Amino acid sequence: MRYLEITIPEGRRDAVLGVLDDAGINYVMSDETSNENYSDVVRFPLPNRAVEPILDKLAAADIPESRVIIINAETVISEEFGAVREQYSQGGAKGERTSRQVLRAKADEFTPSLSIYVIMLLISAAVATAGLLGDSPAVVVGSMVIAPLLGPALAASIGIVTGDDELRREGFQYQILGVAVVIGASIGLGLLARLAGLEPGGVDIVLVAELEERVSPTLFSVLVALGAGVAGILSLTRGFSEAIVGVMIAAALIPPSAAVGITAAWGEYGAALGAFMLVIINLLSINAAALVTLWIAGYRPQGLFDVSPTRRSTYTYATIFGVGLLLLSVPLVGITLNEFETTQLEASAEGAVAGVISGPAYDAVIEYEVEIIREDGYPIRSVDRVVVTIRGLDPGPDAELTDRIYESMAAELDEPVLVEVQYIVAEERGQRSTEEVIPEPPTG
Structure with a gap:
């Protein structure tokens, strides 16, 4: 009212x-x-x-x-x-339904001044970088809360459908600037962290869980950005909580942008490419979803003579967003299929190992674990080998068990794969136990 x-x-x-x-x-x-x-x-x-x-x-x-x-x-x-x-x-x-005039005012209200915008993004980039390097989901969420991305992310689409060229131009400029600021700040912070020897685990930076899920994006990653674009427009036009939707939009942009900077600082350029691809796809998805939602909601320019040009402009931008998403989604399809195949391979390998271990001849086996080791070629990672770790009371490796595991896997899997069996020998002495890892040569 x-x-x-x-x-x-x-x-x-x-x-x-x-x-x-x-x-x-x-x-x-x-x-x-x-x-x-x-x-x-x-x-x-x-x-x-x-x-x-x-x-x-x-x-x-x-x-x-x-x-x-x-x-x-x-x-x-x-x-x-x-x-x-x-x-x-x-x-x-x-x-x-919010009026066109109020909608413009809201988009402008949620877009801060340039200086405040850059300062808040620098803070958000610092928090996101710390959260990703520290593998802390809570800290990463904190970086999303303070990112002022709601207004710029929606202003461009509002400007397109209402014929407000200044609002459209400002929205696109702020979005591009925001991503560039976060990536640049994360590269600088990542280089400082690397020089200070703060590499998590001291081995592979991409093995950090919060980073790994953003350098190999799948098609499901697009759903977050599409939902953010639709929810963002609905929050402005229907009076929902803008703060919560702002966090959702930031979730689609801030962590992936920070992941680009961190992986680039560590020289992981394949991983940086995967994260950057996710950033671009999320930007296109947010704008496309917002644009379509606004047009379906009936937002148009003021005068009757403005409808036709604005309709053409809307169709033009919708086509650009759509074609861009289709082209960038092609590698995402490959990554998604690769993830499905890896999950299926892991399930088949676990079933094969379970079928062998369940026999009475291997009662001394306490537990086992199946791990799929993949190559470091980001963003699409092929399977390198399957590692089976067996923990039991029998001393030394069991060649017969190793052969049976490999034969069972060969029967279950469609393609040949390198299998590595490791034995952890546990010897209980009173209340204490000692373990020794004895690797078996890879088979296959």
């Missing part, structure tokens, strides 16, 4: 009141005394759905929107207002 205050230029009073009277709007008039070529001030409540059509009619009466003030109203007690609400409820469905 909104409360509007309109300052009427001299000579336009009858035109404005005619629009309000035709719509059955109950208003209050007062004189305008600033002596700035305005004669009256009119105030009236409107349901959300009525704001846009009424302002469009007033615009046709040459009332500039720069002298229109729109305020949130808690409630209105008036029989006349109930009639207006029913008139604009579209068959009784009292939706809370």
Whole structure:
């Protein structure tokens, strides 16, 4: 529900009141005394759905929107207002669709000044880099909360469908700048961490779980960004929690951008390419989803003559986003299929090992573990070998067991694979135990 205050230029009073009277709007008039070529001030409540059509009619009466003030109203007690609400409820469905004018204002409101925007992104990049290097999901989430990405991520699409070129241009510029700032800051922080010897585990930076899931993106990664774009527009147009949706949008952009910087700082350029591909896909997905959602919701420019050019602009950008997503999704299909094949291979290998170990001849086996070792070629990683670790009480490796495991796997798997069997010999001595790892030469 909104409360509007309109300052009427001299000579336009009858035109404005005619629009309000035709719509059955109950208003209050007062004189305008600033002596700035305005004669009256009119105030009236409107349901959300009525704001846009009424302002469009007033615009046709040459009332500039720069002298229109729109305020949130808690409630209105008036029989006349109930009639207006029913008139604009579209068959009784009292939706809370935000007007085009308020939507523009919201997009601008959630876009901070350039200096604040850059400072907040630098802080967010520092937190995200620390969270990824420390493998801390809680810290990574914290970086999303403080990232001011909601306004820029949605402003471009709002500008496209409403014909606001300045808003569209600012939205795209802020998005590109935001990603560049986070990547640049993460590269610098990553280099400092590397020089300080803070490499997690001291072996492979990409083995960190929070990083690994972002350098080999799958098709499911796109769903996060698409959902963020749709939810972002709905939050602005239907009054949902913008803060929560802002975190969702940041989740699609901040950690992957930081992952690009970290992996680049460590010289893992294949992994950096995978993370950067995820960043671009998420950017396209957010903008595409927001654009389509706005158009379906019925947002259009003000004048009738603006509809056709804006429709062409919307179709043009939708085509660019769609083609970009299709082209970048091709490698994602390969990565997704690779992940499915690896999961299937692991399940088949575990089944094969379980079938052998379950025999009575191997009661001395305490437990076993099957691990798929993949090559380091990011973003698509092929299988290098299957490692089977067996922990039992029998001393030394069992050549017969090793052969049976390999034969069972060969029968289960479609393609030959290198199998490595490791034995951990456990010897219990009272309340203490000692373990010795005895590797078996790879088979296959």
